[in-house]
Amino acid sequence: VFQMQETILTLPVVEAEELIEVPMLVNANQVMNYYDSSKSEGELMHALTHYEGVYRPSQSVCYSMDGKVFEVTAMVSGTVSEVYTDELMGKSVAVDVGNGLVITYQSLSNVQVIPGQMIQQFEVLGLASENKFHEDLGIHVQITAHKDGQLIDPEQLIHQKVSEIN
DSSP, rough: OOOOOOOOOOOOOOOOBBOOOOOOOOOEEEEEEOTTTSSOOHHHTSSSEEEEEEEOOSSEEEETTTTTOOOOOSSSSSEEEEEEEEETTTTEEEEEETTTEEEEEEEEOOOOOOOOOOOOOOOOEEEOOOOOTGGOOSSSSSEEEEEETHHHHOOGTOOGGGGGGO
């Protein structure tokens, strides 16, 4: 008599690492570039901020949808490290996404996350709003990024894996 034994194999689940995406699910336009002297003259024209009569190089990228409010979503999964209000930049949410990378979303209203909260990519963080520093942009979201404490161009993160950001 032949007796069969059932064997169950358990395979590890390997999740593909997310690619960083733009901070909204709507068709908003990039209206402010990060200032990097290696960019073209045309790009640099959209990388200067005028505030209190002084032009300053932009340390962020900004997205707007023709003056309309839109949901701001997580560019990649991570943990909310800070939620705060800045006098010039408005309500802000900083998200630690690992590998020394922190992405900060500024010029928000109706913030829907709290410090310590783990968030998933595309989860709504709040709504695009206005701030004093970029009054001329109207309703927008402003994105800054820091890698190991150093400011980096958020635009260069799009379609990259967090593990590949140097």
